[in-house]
Amino acid sequence: xxxxxxxxDILIPAIIFLVVGYGLVSRxxxxxxxxxxxxxxxxxxxDIMPTLIGLMVGVGVLRASGxxxxxxxxLGPLTESMGLPAQLVPLLIVKLFSSSAATGLVLDIxxxxxxxxxxxxxxxxxxxxTETVFYTMSVYxxxxxxxxxxxxxxxxxxxxxxxxxxxxxxxGRMM
Numbered sequence: 001x002x003x004x005x006x007x008x009d010i011l012i013p014a015i016i017f018l019v020v021g022y023g024l025v026s027r028x029x030x031x032x033x034x035x036x037x038x039x040x041x042x043x044x045x046x047d048i049m050p051t052l053i054g055l056m057v058g059v060g061v062l063r064a065s066g067x068x069x070x071x072x073x074x075l076g077p078l079t080e081s082m083g084l085p086a087q088l089v090p091l092l093i094v095k096l097f098s099s100s101a102a103t104g105l106v107l108d109i110x111x112x113x114x115x116x117x118x119x120x121x122x123x124x125x126x127x128x129x130t131e132t133v134f135y136t137m138s139v140y141x142x143x144x145x146x147x148x149x150x151x152x153x154x155x156x157x158x159x160x161x162x163x164x165x166x167x168x169x170x171x172g173r174m175m
Contacts, residue, residue: 103127
C-alpha cells in the first residue's frame, strides 16, 4: 500500500512535466495554449450557467414544497417490497437532477437513521452507483452543442436502475 501512496505522489507532477516537456520539444507555446484553454473553459461555464441555475432552483423548489416526500410516501409501498426504503425514493429522484441536493438528503438520512443502518448503507452505495442524469446530459450536451441525443437518456436511466438494484443487493449482503 505504501508503494501506491508514493506512486500517486509522483504521478501527477510527472504527467505535468511530460505535457510541458512535450510542448517545449514540439515548439508549442505552452503558457499561451494553457491561457487559451482556460479562456475557452470560462466561455463554456458562462454558456451552461443558466442551465445549472435552473436545475438547482427547480430541485430546491420541489424539495421545499414537500413534493419529494409526497412522492416517497406514494411510491414507498412499492419500493419497500423491492428492498428500497421509502425514505430513499426522494434521494433517488433528486440524484437524477443534482448531486449536491442529493448530498443534503444523504445527510438527513444519516442523521435520522444512521450511516450503518440499512437505509444508510443503501444510501452510501446508491450515491456512488448512480449519476446525475439530467444534469450531466444538459451540461455536456449544451457544452458540446449536441442536438441528437439518441439513446442517451434511456441508457442512462437503465444504468441508474442497475446501480439502484446493485445498491439494494450489496447493502442487503452487508447487513
